[in-house]
Amino acid sequence: MKASDFLNIVLPFKDKVFRLSKRLLVSREEAEDATQELIFKLWKNRDKIAGYKNVEAFAMTMTKNYCYDRLKSKQANNLTLIHSNYKENETALDKKLEFKDSVHQVHQLIENLPAQQKMIIQLRDVEQYEFDEISKMLDMKPTAIRVALSRARKTIREALIKKHNYGVS
Amino acid sequence: MELANIEILIKKYLKAETSLQEETTLKNYFTGGNVPPHLQEYEYLFQYFVNAKQDTFTQTISLKPKKSSKNSLKWFSVAASILLLISVFIGKQEYEKYQAKKIYAQVSKGLKLLSTNLKKGEEAVANLYVYEDSVKKIIK
Numbered sequence: 001m002k003a004s005d006f007l008n009i010v011l012p013f014k015d016k017v018f019r020l021s022k023r024l025l026v027s028r029e030e031a032e033d034a035t036q037e038l039i040f041k042l043w044k045n046r047d048k049i050a051g052y053k054n055v056e057a058f059a060m061t062m063t064k065n066y067c068y069d070r071l072k073s074k075q076a077n078n079l080t081l082i083h084s085n086y087k088e089n090e091t092a093l094d095k096k097l098e099f100k101d102s103v104h105q106v107h108q109l110i111e112n113l114p115a116q117q118k119m120i121i122q123l124r125d126v127e128q129y130e131f132d133e134i135s136k137m138l139d140m141k142p143t144a145i146r147v148a149l150s151r152a153r154k155t156i157r158e159a160l161i162k163k164h165n166y167g168v169s
Numbered sequence: 170m171e172l173a174n175i176e177i178l179i180k181k182y183l184k185a186e187t188s189l190q191e192e193t194t195l196k197n198y199f200t201g202g203n204v205p206p207h208l209q210e211y212e213y214l215f216q217y218f219v220n221a222k223q224d225t226f227t228q229t230i231s232l233k234p235k236k237s238s239k240n241s242l243k244w245f246s247v248a249a250s251i252l253l254l255i256s257v258f259i260g261k262q263e264y265e266k267y268q269a270k271k272i273y274a275q276v277s278k279g280l281k282l283l284s285t286n287l288k289k290g291e292e293a294v295a296n297l298y299v300y301e302d303s304v305k306k307i308i309k
Contacts, residue, residue, distance in 0.1 A: 003232060010230070018226035035226050043232045099213075106217035126221045128189055150185035157183065160210040 001046045009049070010039055013056045016127050017063045023122040024067035024115060034070060038063055060137040064119060071115070105163060109156045117152035120145055125153075172205065179211065 017038055022031035042049060042059060049055050110121055119138060123129045124145075131142045138145070178195055181187045187195070199208070199215040 006232075007230065014230065015225045019221065019224055022224065032226065032228055036228065036231065039230050040232065099216075102213040103217045103220065106213055107221075122221075125192070125218045128192070130189060146185040150183060153183050153185065156214065157210055160213060164210060 006046055009055055020063050020122055021067050023118055057136045109159050113152055117148050120149050121152050
């Protein structure tokens with residue numbers, strides 16, 4: 001496989017890999033490193049991936065495993081601590097401050113979810129994958145994914161309502 | 170889209186029973202403005218999802234192994250441990266040398282003491298000889 005062919009396969013989902021790593025590793029730098037590392041790993045196994053039907057799902061599974069490993073290692077733990085109050089810069093800057101704040105709150109709320117729910121929210125609500133695809137990526141049953149997703153959505157919604165009402169009164 | 174329909178979809182959405190298509194409908198509705206106050210929280214939620222998807226990986230992809238800072242840190246620690254080992258080794262040698270010098274000084278001090286005392290004894294014995302000689306002379 002030539003480098004150009006490889007890039008043609010990888011480029012469509014590199015942002016998804018990056019966003020999932022960022023969701024799990026929190027800091028942008030860590031996620032960038034992880035993405036580079038993962039793409040390099042795929043490149044090393046380029047002969048194998050030629051045989052895969054769904055490279056994207058495979059890459060997402062790899063991303064999940066890699067990020068879990070990073071989180072387990074001590075180095076990454078230090079990094080997450082440093083970046084725990086990391087600000088999301090990309091929220092719509094042109095909107096009103098209050099609206100921006102509330103949208104940013106969603107980021108924080110997802111941050112507080114368990115890792116598995118975080119990933120499911122990321123894959124479903126942000127990346128819009130089908131449940132079948134997510135179940136392959138995370139090696140979970142679709143029903144379990146639905147349960148976790150429902151729980152995550154309800155948690156976020158309740159927290160948002162709570163914060164919003166608190167802000168008003 | 171009618172509000173009643175949206176509310177039905179929202180209920181399904183919370184139970185994670187909506188299809189991707191229905192979720193797109195919700196997303197379009199809530200990011201399009203004109204959201205009723207009692208559904209305000211969904212506006213934040215869906216706006217966030219839309220924003221989150223715009224985040225992209227901007228670095229250039231390199232297909233060569235990069236020398237990460239973690240790697241260099243590892244080598245640095247290896248170098249440091251070797252340095253420590255060498256310095257401990259040299260330090261031990263130096264210490265032994267110092268110890269040997271100290272013992273040598275002590276021993277030589279002791280020997281000197283011994284020799285001066287011996288000298289004293291020898292002088293005393295020499296006196297004895299002188300005494301004996303004079304006694305012999307007198308007896309003769």
